[in-house]
Amino acid sequence: MELYEAMNLRRSIRDFSDEVIPKETLKRIVASAYTAPANDHFRDWHYIVITDRELMKAAVNGVPKDLTEKTVDDMAFISDPVQKDSYRIAVPKQYRMLIDAAAVIIPLMKKKTDILNPENLSDLNCYASIWCSIENVWLSATSEGYGCNVRIPWGDEEKIARNVLGFPEDYLIPCFIGIGRPAEGAVKTKQLAVDLDKMIHWQMF
Numbered sequence: 001m002e003l004y005e006a007m008n009l010r011r012s013i014r015d016f017s018d019e020v021i022p023k024e025t026l027k028r029i030v031a032s033a034y035t036a037p038a039n040d041h042f043r044d045w046h047y048i049v050i051t052d053r054e055l056m057k058a059a060v061n062g063v064p065k066d067l068t069e070k071t072v073d074d075m076a077f078i079s080d081p082v083q084k085d086s087y088r089i090a091v092p093k094q095y096r097m098l099i100d101a102a103a104v105i106i107p108l109m110k111k112k113t114d115i116l117n118p119e120n121l122s123d124l125n126c127y128a129s130i131w132c133s134i135e136n137v138w139l140s141a142t143s144e145g146y147g148c149n150v151r152i153p154w155g156d157e158e159k160i161a162r163n164v165l166g167f168p169e170d171y172l173i174p175c176f177i178g179i180g181r182p183a184e185g186a187v188k189t190k191q192l193a194v195d196l197d198k199m200i201h202w203q204m205f
């Protein structure tokens with residue numbers, strides 16, 4: 001698939017078919033992470049690929065299972081109606097979109113700076129870099145006909161995954177990724193329209 005086509009097709013997929021993804025395909029998709037730009041040249045990201053259903057469930061067991069549309073309605077910070085509709089679709093699926101996937105992919109980033117208390121922007125470079133690699137994975141999955149979702153770990157979710165998967169303390173999970181073949185009728189959220197003529201500036205703001 002051509003790159004721009006993959007970019008245009010890439011969407012968050014939270015409903016999956018039962019299809020298994022061959023290991024060599026998963027490997028090709030995850031390997032694409034390592035062609036991403038990296039702030040310090042090291043690309044010392046680890047990726048854990050879990051296809052064992054029980055292990056997937058254990059690793060994401062910290063993700064809330066009881067979120068509902070009401071949870072979204074109580075989120076005072078959402079005012080835009082398109083955004084609210086998209087949260088109503090996404091939030092109740094946070095757990096299922098991971099355990100119903102063909103695999104859960106967990107990127108791991110070495111904490112070299114205190115990214116929760118940065119002194120300057122460059123303290124966040126390692127976090128920015130791993131997100132470049134995550135986008136590669138997402139686009140590669142799309143180009144192979146699969147779909148991905150991402151969930152940012154909240155509260156104890158990372159600690160629970162660490163206890164199950166045994167990765168070192170100095171590695172952080174930027175997100176959980178669910179990957180699989182989109183189910184027929186998989187619900188995609190409506191996109192907010194972006195007026196490129198207003199957002200892209202030529203010469204001056």
Ligand SMILES: Cc1cc2nc3c(=O)[nH]c(=O)nc-3n(C[C@H](O)[C@H](O)[C@H](O)COP(=O)(O)O)c2cc1C
Binds near residue numbers: 086
């Ligand atoms: C940094 C980041 C964090 C996100 N966190 C979540 C999340 O925790 N749960 C979720 O379901 N989607 C999450 N998403 C996906 C967005 O909701 C989604 O990309 C957005 O609604 C646009 O929809 P699209 O991906 O289908 O184009 C996240 C995306 C990004 C880039």
